[in-house]
Amino acid sequence: MRPEPAEAIGLRVDGRSIAVAPGTTVAAALWSAGIFSCRTSLSGEPRGPVCGMGICFECRVTVDGVPHQRACLLPCAQGMVVETGLASASPGRTAAALGAAAVTPPGAAATPPGPAAPAFLGTAAVPGVGRAVAAGEALSAAATIRTDVAVVGAGPAGLAAACRAAEAGASVVMLDEAPAPGGQVWRRPTRLARAWSERFAASGARFLARATVIDALPGAVALAPPPASAANAAAPGATLLVDHAGRGLRVEARRLVIATGARERFLPFPGWTLPNAVGVGGAQALLKSGAAVSGRRVVIAGSGPLLLPVAAALARAGARIALVAEQAPARAVARFAAGLWRHPRLLAQAVRYRAAFWRAPYRCGVWVSAACGDGPTPEVREATLTDGRRSWRERCDLLACAFGLVPNLRLARLLGCATCGSGGRRVVRVDGLQETSVPGVYCAGEPTGIGGLELALLTGQIAGIAAASAARAAGAGEVAGAAGTATAGGAAAASRAAAASRAAGASRAAGAAPPARELASLQRRRDRRRGYAAALDRAFQPRSELQGLAAAETFVCRCEDVPLGRLDPAWSPRQAKLFTRAGMGPCQGRVCGPALELLRGWDEPDTVRAPLEPVPLAILASLGAEEASTSGAAPAPTPPAEVCS
Ligand SMILES: Cc1cc2nc3c(=O)[nH]c(=O)nc-3n(C[C@H](O)[C@H](O)[C@H](O)COP(=O)(O)OP(=O)(O)OC[C@H]3O[C@@H](n4cnc5c(N)ncnc54)[C@H](O)[C@@H]3O)c2cc1C
Ligand code: FES
Numbered sequence: 190m191r192p193e194p195a196e197a198i199g200l201r202v203d204g205r206s207i208a209v210a211p212g213t214t215v216a217a218a219l220w221s222a223g224i225f226s227c228r229t230s231l232s233g234e235p236r237g238p239v240c241g242m243g244i245c246f247e248c249r250v251t252v253d254g255v256p257h258q259r260a261c262l263l264p265c266a267q268g269m270v271v272e273t274g275l276a277s278a279s280p281g282r283t284a285a286a287l288g289a290a291a292v293t294p295p296g297a298a299a300t301p302p303g304p305a306a307p308a309f310l311g312t313a314a315v316p317g318v319g320r321a322v323a324a325g326e327a328l329s330a331a332a333t334i335r336t337d338v339a340v341v342g343a344g345p346a347g348l349a350a351a352c353r354a355a356e357a358g359a360s361v362v363m364l365d366e367a368p369a370p371g372g373q374v375w376r377r378p379t380r381l382a383r384a385w386s387e388r389f390a391a392s393g394a395r396f397l398a399r400a401t402v403i404d405a406l407p408g409a410v411a412l413a414p415p416p417a418s419a420a421n422a423a424a425p426g427a428t429l430l431v432d433h434a435g436r437g438l439r440v441e442a443r444r445l446v447i448a449t450g451a452r453e454r455f456l457p458f459p460g461w462t463l464p465n466a467v468g469v470g471g472a473q474a475l476l477k478s479g480a481a482v483s484g485r486r487v488v489i490a491g492s493g494p495l496l497l498p499v500a501a502a503l504a505r506a507g508a509r510i511a512l513v514a515e516q517a518p519a520r521a522v523a524r525f526a527a528g529l530w531r532h533p534r535l536l537a538q539a540v541r542y543r544a545a546f547w548r549a550p551y552r553c554g555v556w557v558s559a560a561c562g563d564g565p566t567p568e569v570r571e572a573t574l575t576d577g578r579r580s581w582r583e584r585c586d587l588l589a590c591a592f593g594l595v596p597n598l599r600l601a602r603l604l605g606c607a608t609c610g611s612g613g614r615r616v617v618r619v620d621g622l623q624e625t626s627v628p629g630v631y632c633a634g635e636p637t638g639i640g641g642l643e644l645a646l647l648t649g650q651i652a653g654i655a656a657a658s659a660a661r662a663a664g665a666g667e668v669a670g671a672a673g674t675a676t677a678g679g680a681a682a683a684s685r686a687a688a689a690s691r692a693a694g695a696s697r698a699a700g701a702a703p704p705a706r707e708l709a710s711l712q713r714r715r716d717r718r719r720g721y722a723a724a725l726d727r728a729f730q731p732r733s734e735l736q737g738l739a740a741a742e743t744f745v746c747r748c749e750d751v752p753l754g755r756l757d758p759a760w761s762p763r764q765a766k767l768f769t770r771a772g773m774g775p776c777q778g779r780v781c782g783p784a785l786e787l788l789r790g791w792d793e794p795d796t797v798r799a800p801l802e803p804v805p806l807a808i809l810a811s812l813g814a815e816e817a818s819t820s821g822a823a824p825a826p827t828p829p830a831e832v833c834s
Contacts, residue, residue, distance in 0.1 A: 214261055215250065221481040228248075251272040334441070339429060341363075344370075366401035424443070424663070425659075447606075447617070447633070457744065473495075521553075557572050616637050622655035633645065
């Protein structure tokens with residue numbers, strides 16, 4: 190349902206006024222207005238959103254005078270002023286783009302070009318940045334939160350873990366860098382998402398939106414001294430340092446659940462840096478966050494089951510799907526599909542998705558080899574496809590391309606959690622209760638293996654139950670309340686207790702053992718699901734031909750504009766960093782890392798260093814200042830905004 194014009198949010202982009210539906214992100218607003226470029230790269234190329242989920246940093250814009258804001262993570266707010274840094278660089282683009290845009294005089298109401306992102310857990314309507322949203326209450330600004338269980342990631346795995354831990358009587362704080370919970374798959378509420386949303390609201394767990402974990406240490410305080418206490422330093426669990434929408438925040442948790450999901454694997458080919466070439470999940474993320482795609486001719490190319498829901502969603506939103514190209518050979522896909530009889534719900538879902546774009550061809554053993562634009566605008570106008578024997582061109586004005594998913598392991602590796610496998614198949618090693626090799630640190634969802642929504646929910650539940658039980662056994666339940674410290678106590682504790690007795694039974698809330706029979710059942714279902722994950726992995730491995738797509742002059746590291754030809758195959762990843770800065774830009778190798786694993790056989794370096802994401806120096810300073818202010822010293826002055834990575 191389209192919102193009334195009166196609900197539209199007005200913002201200014203490069204001096205022009207546009208109007209969007211509430212809940213639309215800045216990236217989606219720019220897209221809907223026909224503006225696909227956000228920034229200029231080091232070598233002067235226009236660049237636009239790729240991942241749609243905060244990974245690639247290609248969507249950086251200046252918002253209300255603050256530079257380096259990721260447009261894909263930022264909801265539009267009334268009166269916001271956005272500067273792309275491209276306005277003067279590319280007048281052709283601007284003129285052409287604004288011709289297609291819903292341009293209105295400042296302050297005038299207009300029909301928003303895209304659909305509204307609906308409210309989910311009450312956060313989609315957050316007008317500005319950085320509002321912490323608890324289930325039913327607001328969290329006051331605080332230097333430190335101490336909690337029984339912290340959950341990083343608010344996708345299905347994180348939500349399930351938080352619900353189960355809170356229902357078992359633990360105080361729980363769930364953090365996510367996104368403006369709303371739901372992760373990648375629940376950007377719009379389904380029936381299942383609503384059920385978990387309601388369960389979360391009733392559980393008493395708390396949610397911090399726009400909370401990016403930048404550093405973590407098992408059981409002790411990272412980056413900023415001094416340690417919270419000697420006892421904490423020795424105990425299992427973890428301390429997280431968080432960029433909470435521009436403020437430093439420390440979260441000390443008796444037990445930690447890592448549920449940081451996965452990201453797409455992008456592989457370089459000539460033209461992949463053009464502004465209208467995005468990830469497959471990236472296109473979906475932009476669509477779900479309000480971007481208008483009606484009438485666009487789209488080529489989708491890549492690998493894995495994700496191609497289907499994305500093609501279906503784009504088709505339902507009015508896009509014209511020209512081709513869906515799956516790089517895996519037809520026989521591998523057929524074998525995978527034949528095995529789906531064990532998962533009839535997934536099979537039915539796949540059929541439904543295919544029906545939504547039935548007019549368009551879905552071709553296996555086909556991949557993209559190049560993209561190019563034409564005319565005065567830099568966007569993709571044509572994609573070259575190949576099946577290895579012949580190549581042909583497809584006209585398109587949106588190319589969605591990515592080659593499957595890779596687990597997001599950075600936080601787990603920073604904490605020293607052991608992994609197994611290699612390259613894109615590397616996962617966090619966990620035991621039957623989802624506990625990692627680091628005592629008190631649990632892991633759930635995609636970092637433990639790419640296996641879909643149901644596996645994420647199952648592993649999240651197991652991790653939540655186990656983490657809460659261990660926290661209780663360690664004497665949790667009491668939440669410290671030091672000076673300047675927000676605790677997960679008070680009203681939250683009351684609602685938690687009520688929820689616990691409702692949802693989990695009074696005996697569990699009172700500290701009884703975890704429900705062994707239920708836990709065993711969850712574990713059995715999880716183990717069955719792992720069979721599906723293994724089949725997925727076998728069927729959609731990237732073919733060897735993809736290693737030859739990039740030419741010597743094709744940029745592999747998009748942040749630092751490093752072409753493939755500069756990366757000597759004899760180097761180690763560390764040498765490549767030292768000699769070329771490849772992997773040292775704001776995305777910290779999250780885009781070029783998996784690509785170079787495939788192209789050069791470079792596995793991610795063993796060490797992941799803090800900060801996990803670029804962080805304004807002001808935040809590091811504010812952590813120190815908050816420390817000082819709790820001990821009575823004057824707060825340090827705020828330094829100018831800078832990005833350190
Ligand atoms: C781009 C993309 C699109 C997808 N689309 C679909 C789809 O349409 N249908 C489908 O069935 N499956 C889809 N999947 C797969 C789906 O995400 C999984 O099947 C499963 O639901 C993953 O759940 P999760 O909780 O493990 O991870 P996610 O849902 O990915 O949640 C992880 C969360 O962790 C947060 N996070 C990561 N690092 C940090 C940090 N340092 N600090 C704070 N927060 C952090 C992220 O913001 C994210 O919200 C998609 C996956 C991706 C990557
Ligand atoms: S599109 Fe925003 S960070 Fe990738």
